[in-house]
Amino acid sequence: MNTQLDSKVPAGALEEKWTKHRAESKLVNPNNKRKFDIIVVGSGLAGASAAASLAEMGYGVKCFCFQDSPRRAHSIAAQGGINAAKNYQNDGDSVYRLFYDTIKGGDFRSREANVYRLAEVSANIIDQCVAQGVPFAREYGGLLANRSFGGAQVSRTFYARGQTGQQLLLGAYQALAQQIAVGGVKMFPRTELLDIVIVDGHAKGIVVRDLLSGEISSHAGDTVVLATGGYGNVFYLSTNARGCNVSATYRAYKRGAFFANPCYTQIHPTCIPVGGTYQSKLTLMSESLRNDGRVWVPKNKGDNRPPSQIPDSDRDYYLERKYPSFGNLAPRDIASRSAKEVCDEGRGVGPGGLGVYLDFAEAIGRLGEKTIRERYGNLFDIYHNITGEDAYHLPMRIYPAVHYTMGGLWVDYNLMSNVPGLHVLGEANFSDHGANRLGASALMQGLADGYFVIPSTIANYLATQLGKKVSVDRPEFNATENEVRKTVAKLLSIKGKRTATSFHRELGLLLWEKCGMARSRESLQEALQKIPSLREEFWQNLNLQGGDMELNQSLEQAGRVADFLEFAELMCLDALEREESCGGHFRVEYQTKEGEAVRDDADFCHVAAWQCTGTDSKPVRNVEPLVFENVKLATRSYK
């Protein structure tokens, strides 16, 4: 039976919703805040900012991360920048314009009110980060500098060299460290969530494994906040850190939380191409490079001349040709698909023909090498180190790679999932980016959720929970722990021949081919047929060394791969049932003659929120209609 999803979006004018909602939200008085324990899982931008802010307010916070320090969460790897509607450049930016760009960039598949709120608090984020000492780039006069980014015609991106994510995360981490020092937050590094504990229908705790000792234990809280990132690593190769996984959100899904739009995955257009099967990850070259780099391939198939010997007349600057007004700054999904097209036509460059050029010759001629070095020096260094090539004199070779996942656990306007007490922030939720995320918007969303949204909305739940504290003595904790122990024991007992990596790689390749940049009914049906047999083989033939009561990285990995093997099916099912093309979800059946995506607003202008009905039965597809009161649905055009 389908469930009604209540987004709890407040009534009233778009511009007034958030202000009104805050004014009408419940409050918890300071004496009572002390009595509440909040469990925050994840210490990236969303998790660290939430944990620090909630502790400052007086709540008791426990924060968990699997890395050896909260400072290492994968937000740290974001390079390019963070958007904010400050209009410092006097170029016509506004909250509404950032809102509209984000809605349009997401191909009209996100919730209006959430996106408007995101744009609204974006300016506060910059203030907050500057106050913490985040060293954003500045002009000579001492004021903050901006640059432009894909999918926008204004310069609203704040940056700290090519290390914006690092600097923002360190700001949040330092705020967290301060709260750890004063006892507001108790930090549990090297601790991995293995399950969520549901008591009387509410999320009231978690079961974790201490990755050093192997000990499995329970933690009870008044509410659980998941900020555990995205699931890009389901593809094995992605720009995500090795440890990124779907386990926390997937386990929540199995405990009743709805998983929304899992098929919305973002393929980033500018990554260093794949080298060989040994490869463990793909490295992103920031999108900001497209401000000055020009993307091209040879006009003719099989043109194997070195790039310097190919004259302009034999080059196809395909983004500039196809999208004259946005050119090389076309949004990510469009830029990625265009790269795939020219490579499929046999015009790709580099080993295997899976690459396109990103050329800085013109920019270096115009601005000088010094300026380019100042802007992108560290990116050019990374590229040189990995490929051995000097991009100041030779065009970079780039190719799309899995980078971000817009899908995630369904949440309402308060960022609470359909399971009462389970809040979800950052990339782990689905709410703000629709079917495609714009560059420099992930950092914005993570920090918006953690610094400004959850501190205001969490009381709406907690105020209903006074006097309802549960402890780990409740039988639900023991029962969940036992299930977790059983799974760990089962993984260790298989004693088969293939390592978790080998299964993960096979799964990833299958998804990249069948559920990657282009998807079809046939390819998805094929994937849906193959995944269960791969999963079956995993549970019969997994080679897992070592024991459970020690640091065992193979065991950690096996648990994550086991979840990916189930989640992959959900992703493909969602892709199959969304019979339209939108943003990062491109179904070959639904395109124009020119190869542009064709949305179906009559039938698919909604969020698909999947409900688990057991491991072996088909999940239920619940629907939240997307109501656009302020924006007119249009065909996205970047021409």
Add this chain to the structure above:
Amino acid sequence: MNFKLKIWRQPNQKTAGEFHDYAASNIPAEASFLEMLDIVNEGLAEGNEDPIAFDSDCREGICGMCSLVINGIPHGPGKAKTTCQLYMRRFQDGDTIWIEPFRAAPFPVVKDLVVDRSAFDRIIESGGYITARTGSAPEANSVPIGKPIADLAMEAAACIGCGACVAACPNSSAMLFVGAKVSHLGLLPQGQPERKSRAHNMVRAMDELGFGNCTNHYECEAVCPAEINRTFISRLNREYRKAAVREAVAVTVDE
């Protein structure tokens, strides 16, 4: 490419470790050092041996999680890079490669090549922040910061917290790590109110956690993946002296 590996194996913190010999065969020159270890680990698992434990996460040189001493050098040969950014083409076919964990008393070995660097978190908790309650920040452009100062603060802020500086130092000093943070925050106008207590508390924490003193070897700077400059150590010394004098004459209020 083929390599002979001498790798430190240690079952846990309490048991003594030793070097074991492994062969790394048919390694592509384009593979990274950690991908080479991945290949070795796959082989070990297939032979029902316990894979070698080592830390890594982002594998793009920014998270600071990877931490090996390769042929005696933290993060291995080459300047300004982490272990994950080291590529096998840098080695000769047939090379013998020694691989150890970071060695420093405040970084105990957890297993094989994995060490516990939580002492760095304790140092940051002692004062490596600017107190700025969420929601109370003034307009971002209300305090201009000259580009040279902002750029210098960014240079210091680039530290990835990997701990190679400590591993390279004969005294296991954390002066470069602390110097970077004290400089980053102390250079900025926002960092002024807590400037003196920050330097004081972070140095005290560093001492208490068992890190040694700086005796000007600058091995830290030589191995630093983020190219943190040793002048930040001088800056820390100046900051700390000022703070210590104030403590000696019992000034307790920042003004």
